[in-house]
Structure formats: C-alpha cells, structure tokens
Amino acid sequence: MSRLKSILLSAGCLAFVALLASPGDGLAAKSRLAFSGGPDGGTFQYFSNAISSRLSKNIPDVEVSNMASAGSVENLRRVNSGDADFGIVYAGDLFLGANGKLTNDTKKYTNVHSLAYLYGAPAHLVVLEDSGIKAVKELEGKRVAVGAAGSGAAASAQRYFTSLGLWDKMNVEYIGYSEAASSLGDKKIDAMWVFAGFPNSSIIQAAASNKIKLLSLVEAAKAAGFFQENPYYTEVTIPAGTYSGVDYDVQSVQDSAIWVAGKHVKEGVAYAALKDIFSDEGLAYMASVTKAARSMKVKDGNYGIVTPLHKGAAKFWKEKGLTLTSSQELK
Numbered sequence: 001m002s003r004l005k006s007i008l009l010s011a012g013c014l015a016f017v018a019l020l021a022s023p024g025d026g027l028a029a030k031s032r033l034a035f036s037g038g039p040d041g042g043t044f045q046y047f048s049n050a051i052s053s054r055l056s057k058n059i060p061d062v063e064v065s066n067m068a069s070a071g072s073v074e075n076l077r078r079v080n081s082g083d084a085d086f087g088i089v090y091a092g093d094l095f096l097g098a099n100g101k102l103t104n105d106t107k108k109y110t111n112v113h114s115l116a117y118l119y120g121a122p123a124h125l126v127v128l129e130d131s132g133i134k135a136v137k138e139l140e141g142k143r144v145a146v147g148a149a150g151s152g153a154a155a156s157a158q159r160y161f162t163s164l165g166l167w168d169k170m171n172v173e174y175i176g177y178s179e180a181a182s183s184l185g186d187k188k189i190d191a192m193w194v195f196a197g198f199p200n201s202s203i204i205q206a207a208a209s210n211k212i213k214l215l216s217l218v219e220a221a222k223a224a225g226f227f228q229e230n231p232y233y234t235e236v237t238i239p240a241g242t243y244s245g246v247d248y249d250v251q252s253v254q255d256s257a258i259w260v261a262g263k264h265v266k267e268g269v270a271y272a273a274l275k276d277i278f279s280d281e282g283l284a285y286m287a288s289v290t291k292a293a294r295s296m297k298v299k300d301g302n303y304g305i306v307t308p309l310h311k312g313a314a315k316f317w318k319e320k321g322l323t324l325t326s327s328q329e330l331k
Contacts, residue, residue, distance in 0.1 A: 030061050030062065030063050031061060031062050031063070031266075031269065032063050032065070033062065033063070033064045033065070033085040033086065033265070033269075034064070034065055034067050034083070034084045034085050034086070035048045035051060035052045035064050035065065035066050035067060035084065035085070035086040035087065036048070036067045036069045036074070036075040036078045036079065036083075036084035036086070036087040036088075037049065037052075037066055037067060037068060037069050037075075037087075037088065038068075038069050038070075038071045038072075038075075038088065038151075039068070039069070039070060039071060039147075039148055039151065039176040039177060039178075040068070040176065040177070040178055041176065041177040041178040041181075041200075041201050041202040041205070042071065042153075042176075042177055042196050042200075042202075043119070043121070043196040043197040043200065043257070043290060043292050044069070044071060044072075044075075044088045044196070044257070045066075045068070046289055046290040046292070047088060047118060047257075047259075047286075047289075047290065047292075047293070048066050048067075048086075048087075048088060049066050049289075050285070050286055050289040050290070050293075051064070051086070051259070051273075051277060051286075052064040052065060052066040052086075053066075054276065054277065054282065054285060055273055055276060055277070058276050059269070059272050059273065059276060062269060062272075064085075064086065067084060069087075070147075070148040070149065070150040070151040071147065071148065071150065071151030071152045071153060071154075072088070072089045072090045072093045072151060072152020072153075072155065073089075073093055073097075073102065073150050073151065073152055073154075073155050074150040074151065075087030075088055075089050075260070076089045076093055076094065076097050076109050076112055076260075077109070079111070079112045079260055079261070079262045080097075080109040080110075080111045080112050080262070081111075082111075082262055082264055084262070085261060085262055085264075085265050086115075086259065086260065086261050086262075086265070086273075087112075087259075087260050087261075088118065088257055088258065088259055088260070089112065089152070089257075089258055089260050090121065090152045090155075090156070090195075090255040090256065090257060090258070091232045091255055091256040091257075091258050091304050091305060091306055091307075092152075092155075092156065092159075092230060092232045092233065092255045093152055093155060094112065094114065094258060094260070094305075094306070094307045095232055095306050095307055097109035097112070098110055098112075098307050102155070103155060103158055103159075111262055111263045111264070112260050112261075112262060112263070112307075113260060113261055113262070113263050113307075113308055113309060113310035113311075113313070113330065114258050114259075114260055114302075114305045114307055114308065114309050114310065114313065114328070115258070115259040115260060115261050115270060115273070115274060115309070115310055115312075115313045116258070116259045116274060116277075116278070116296075116301050116302070116313065116317075117256055117257075117258060117259075117296075117300055117301060117302065117303040117304050117305060118256075118257045118258065118259055118292075118293070118295075118296060119197045119256075119257050119292045119293065119295045119296065120197070120234075120236060120254045120255075120256055120257070120295065120304070121152075121195055121196055121197055121254055121255050121256070121257045122195075122196075122197075122198060122236045122238055122252040122253065122254040123156060123157075123160065123193065123194070123195050123217055123252050123253050123254070124192075124193070124194040124195070124196070124198070124200060124203055124214055124238070124250075124252070125191060125192075125193055125214065125215040125217060125252075126184065126191060126192045126193075126194065126203055126206060126212050126213070126214055126215075127184075127190065127191045127212070127213050127215065128184065128185075128187070128210055128211065128212060128213070129210075129211035129212060129213050129245070130211065131190060131191075131213075133190065133191065133213075133215070134215075135215065135220070136164065136166070136215055136217060136220045137164070137166070137220065139161075139166060139170055139190070139191055140166060140169045140170065141169065141170070141171070142170055142171065142190035142191060143170075143171045143173060143188070143189040143190045143191075144157075144161075144170045144171065144172055144173065144189065144190065144191045144192070144193060145173045145174075145175050145179075145180035145183060145184070145189045145191070145192045145193065146158070146172055146173070146174065146193045147174065147175075147176065147177070147180075147193060147194070147195065148174055148175065148176045149174040151176075152195060152255075153177075153193060153194065153195035153196070154174060156195045156255060157172075157193045157195070159226075159229075159230055160217070160221070160226060160253065163221070163224045163225065163226040163229055163230075164220055164221075164224045164226070165224070173189060177192075177194055177196075177200070177201075177202035178202050178205065180192040180194075180202065181202045181203070181205040181206040182205075184206050184210070184212075185206060185209055185210045191215075192206070195255070196292075197257070197290070197291075197292030197295075198238055198242050198243075198291075198292070199242050199243060199291065203243055204243065204244070207243045207244040207245055207246070208244065211245050212243065212244075212245060212246065213246070214238065214243070214246050214250040214252075215250075216250055216251040216252065217251065217252045217253050218235050218251040218252065218253065219251070221253055226253070227253075232255060232256070232304075232306060233253045233254065233255055234253070234254055235251065235252075235253060235254075236251075236252050236253065236254040237249050237250070237251060237252070238250040238252055256303070256304030256305070258304070258305055260310075261273075261310050261312075261313075263310070265310065265312075266312075267310075267311045267312040267315070268312065269312065270310045270311070270312025270313055270316075271312035271313075271315055271316050272312075273312075274301075274312065274313060274316045274317075275316060278296070278298055278301065278316075278320075283296055283297075298320050299322075301316075301317050301320065301322055302317050302322050302324060302325075302328055305325075305327075305328055306325075306327050306328075307327065307328070308327070308328060308329065308330040308331065309324065309328045309329070309330060310330075311330060314328070314329070314330065
C-alpha cells in the first residue's frame, strides 16, 4: 500500500470516530441525568423510579438513573450542588432552604427550581393499639422513630414536635420506614412517624402483623400555633379504612411533595420531561405505579409551590393555561 493511501485511510478513520463522538452530528451523545429519590418503602422512591424509567424510555437521547436517598433535605442538597439533576423535595424544605432557614443550616439553596406538584404528603404517627398511648402529648419520654437522618420526614417531625415542646423530651431514633415498622412490631420503639402519601407500604407492613393506631395531630398543632409558624403546612384527613384496623378518620398535617430540577438542567429537557409525565398516558402510568399519583393533574401542576419554577416548567405550565404566582416567577 502506498504511503499516500495509508495516510488517506487513517484520516478517514479519524473522521469517522470524530463523527460518532460529536453530539452535534451523526449519533448524538446521551444526556445522563440522576434522579434523587427516597428511602425504601417511601413514596418518594416509587415516584423517582417511575419517572426515571419513563423519561429514559420516552425522551430521545436522555437516560435518567434513580438514586436512593434519605429523602427531601438530602435531595435538596444534592440537586443544589449538581450531584443530582432531578429530585423530590417538600415545599417546606424548599422554602426554608431557599431562605437559609433549615434547622441548623443557614446556607441558601438557590440552585433548585420547582417543576411540578406531585402529591400531598401527610404525617402519620403510628403506635400499637395496646400501647396505651392515646394522644401526642403522651409521647414524652417515649422512643419515637422519625425517619432517616437528613430526610424530609425527620425535618418535619422536628418542626412539629418542637412546636409542641416535645422534641427534646422524646427519645428520637433516626431510622427508615421499613426498619421502623419492624421495630414497632418488636416493641423496640413506641411510635413511628411517617411523612408520605397514603396508603404507605411501611404502615401497611406494620398493620399486617400488629393492631395499630394512628394519632390525630391537628388539635395539638392548632393549640401550639404550628400552622402560624409553618404556613406551608395544611390540614388533611386520612380516611377511615386506609389501613387495616384503623376504622376512623385521622386528622393530620401535610406538606406538598414537589418535583424539582437543578437550574443547570437544560430548559428543553425540563419542558420535555413535564410534557411526557403530564400527558394522558404519563399520568395513567404514574397512577398505575402508586395510588399517591392519582392526585397529579395538569390543573394542579403548580399547586403548593412557593418557590421559583424552572424556566422549562414556567413555559410548560403557562402553555397549559396556569397562572404563576409572584413567588413562582424566576427573578
């Protein structure tokens, strides 16, 4: 082979390799994104798994991997730093984090933008039927599991019980939902706090082998001024029959679970993600994965959001005819 032909062949091979590697020509490189979800047995994990799977399948050149997480606060920090691209964060944690008011954390998390309201997350305070505990105030001196350290559940528990003057009077244990359900049955703890959409699998687990009781939380919250101190919380009723043996309505408090994205996520990707998940097919798929997703509706897309929307989300919801509040507009 002549030297000239050898050079031309080598140049051709290099050009072909460059064509494959270039995201702008030929075969486009996939965008690999991370979705920070939640602990095993929690509603966050169902949502993050489902959304990650569907977006990877339906959005060209995008692959979304699901990440296990302690929950809301850890997700906020991961998305803010760019360690994750998507996450689920409670509206309360978003608001407090943006203003540097998280518990023992004055950092302002301003790189996290809201995409959509997913569902209302009510607090469940579970005890055994034969525990003798009938009211929240009776948890003084008791062993209470509040969720994993860094989770939204633990943060909400601290806000609630601090407001009631109980936080420093309980023996708080930072363990996840599934472990807490087992520990409750084994009487290693006296109560478990779950902050998730209902019905929740860990409480179903606890009720399957034990007679449980859910304590109502609203009366004590009102007496302590909890809603005035935390305006992003609202009242909610967990209907009778939601859990085995709990044949009465339970009055509780709830936060809103918000799908978020880092401000570094491209506008087009955020827009395409919302367009797919909030299509008729996407909503039907989400509802088939978890009952909590039945609350997802286009008309409620920006419900409960008190922080700025991502540019892609603002564009999407405006096209759907929703009016954005001043707090949702990105300054």
